[in-house]
Amino acid sequence: MSRIETKCIQEGWKPKSAEPRRMPIYQSTTFAYEDCFSMAQYFELKSSDHIYTRISNPSFEAVEAKITAMQGGVGTMITGSGMSATFAAVVNIAHAGQNIVCSSEVYGGTFNLFNKTLPELGIETRFFTPADSDEYIETLIDQNTRLIFGETLSNPSLSVFDTERYAALAHKHNIPLMMDNTFPTPVKCNPFDFGCDIIVHATTKYMDGHAAAMGGAVIDSGNFNWKASGKFPELCTPDESYHGVVYCEDFGNAAYIAKCRAHIMRDIGMTPSPFNAFLLDLGLDTLALRMDRHCENGQAVAEYLSKHPKIKTVNYPSLKDNKYYDLCMKYMPKGTCGVVSFEIEGGREAAVEFMEKLKIGKIMTHVADSCTCVLHPASTTHRQLSDQQLIDCGISPSMVRMSVGIEHIDDILEDLENALK
Numbered sequence: 001m002s003r004i005e006t007k008c009i010q011e012g013w014k015p016k017s018a019e020p021r022r023m024p025i026y027q028s029t030t031f032a033y034e035d036c037f038s039m040a041q042y043f044e045l046k047s048s049d050h051i052y053t054r055i056s057n058p059s060f061e062a063v064e065a066k067i068t069a070m071q072g073g074v075g076t077m078i079t080g081s082g083m084s085a086t087f088a089a090v091v092n093i094a095h096a097g098q099n100i101v102c103s104s105e106v107y108g109g110t111f112n113l114f115n116k117t118l119p120e121l122g123i124e125t126r127f128f129t130p131a132d133s134d135e136y137i138e139t140l141i142d143q144n145t146r147l148i149f150g151e152t153l154s155n156p157s158l159s160v161f162d163t164e165r166y167a168a169l170a171h172k173h174n175i176p177l178m179m180d181n182t183f184p185t186p187v188k189c190n191p192f193d194f195g196c197d198i199i200v201h202a203t204t205k206y207m208d209g210h211a212a213a214m215g216g217a218v219i220d221s222g223n224f225n226w227k228a229s230g231k232f233p234e235l236c237t238p239d240e241s242y243h244g245v246v247y248c249e250d251f252g253n254a255a256y257i258a259k260c261r262a263h264i265m266r267d268i269g270m271t272p273s274p275f276n277a278f279l280l281d282l283g284l285d286t287l288a289l290r291m292d293r294h295c296e297n298g299q300a301v302a303e304y305l306s307k308h309p310k311i312k313t314v315n316y317p318s319l320k321d322n323k324y325y326d327l328c329m330k331y332m333p334k335g336t337c338g339v340v341s342f343e344i345e346g347g348r349e350a351a352v353e354f355m356e357k358l359k360i361g362k363i364m365t366h367v368a369d370s371c372t373c374v375l376h377p378a379s380t381t382h383r384q385l386s387d388q389q390l391i392d393c394g395i396s397p398s399m400v401r402m403s404v405g406i407e408h409i410d411d412i413l414e415d416l417e418n419a420l421k
């Protein structure tokens with residue numbers, strides 16, 4: 001079962017004889033035991049049976065297995081939202097007094113988490129832009145740097161993260177590369193193939209795909225050698241809260257994801273609901289099919305807009321004249337996603353007027369699901385940013401972000417045509 005289209009459907013829940021074909025929703029907070037010993041085993045991390053849904057649940061386990069099969073790696077932990085996945089992934093290995101190094105072209109929520117909330121907890125974030133040299137980025141890395149972070153395809157500026165370049169920089173300093181792979185999904189890009197060590201997803205977006213369920217995922221490639229790096233005692237020395245478990249020894253190359261669940265999920269509880277896990281599993285069945293259509297429609301919209309006189313610039317990485325075209329062909333040769341951003345002649349007012357005239361394209365704080373929608377980043381998702389921060393994030397005041405859905409392309413293009421008139 002090596003092809004992604006098949007994995008989307010066949011991996012994860014595997015019914016035994018006469019069990020339900022569809023993954024059941026285990027809507028229960030807790031699990032009953034017949035003896036005290038079996039349950040006590042969990043508290044020593046010697047059993048992976050389920051005891052309490054804050055930490056694990058059979059519905060989560062099935063979706064997690066499907067996502068691991070799709071993206072690769074040694075294990076997945078799903079969470080209640082994309083933001084909580086990113087938070088868990090970072091604080092699993094970064095603590096007060098330490099720092100992380102991050103691309104400035106990231107999702108607005110991630111930017112704020114890294115720029116405000118983490119510093120309040122004592123974790124500093126040092127931002128770089130895609131234009132910065134390796135030498136400059138290396139000046140940001142010191143003994144207390146724990147990871148480099150970036151987005152495969154940034155939301156909303158759609159720049160392509162040069163994964164191999166940043167993986168080499170991270171590994172030179174014995175730290176992992178962590179990436180948010182939300183936009184291309186496991187169907188269109190596998191950063192693990194290019195040296196990325198940890199992946200996070202907002203499954204809220206294409207993976208659920210129907211604007212129905214919030215969710216996130218953290219995936220461990222199993223490739224980073226925490227022990228050899230010498231920088232991660234939390235994974236390589238005894239954890240007193242589990243009677244001296246040493247994650248690197250007890251869980252081998254799945255140490256990171258084991259700790260993420262046993263420690264961060266246990267203590268913070270960013271748990272999804274079993275029902276949302278079911279919706280995610282259902283959504284994943286058609287992910288490959290949907291992504292093909294999103295990319296086809298996205299490309300058609302980008303090409304249409306780039307020929308339109310009222311459009312100043314169009315940003316879609318697989319357009320031949322896009323500055324990320326070569327990187328796009330390297331990392332995402334089979335397509336990127338359905339998100340296209342563009343600037344309209346006439347500035348902020350023209351952008352707003354255009355958006356309000358669209359009929360199919362709804363104005364929503366969302367991207368990446370089956371229906372076409374539009375958003376004005378400067379006045380919404382990135383509202384809290386200063387003008388300089390906006391420029392660093394690759395956003396202009398007249399930029400519109402359009403998430404092209406899977407409706408018929410002729411209807412989408414007609415809608416654009418009418419609104420631009």
Ligand SMILES: *Cc1c(COP(=O)(O)O)cnc(C)c1O
Pocket residue numbers: 081082083084107109110151155180182183201202203204205214215216
């Ligand atoms: C939406 C999004 C997130 C946050 O996900 P939520 O489920 O909304 O918390 C993180 N990263 C990217 C790239 C996103 O688009």
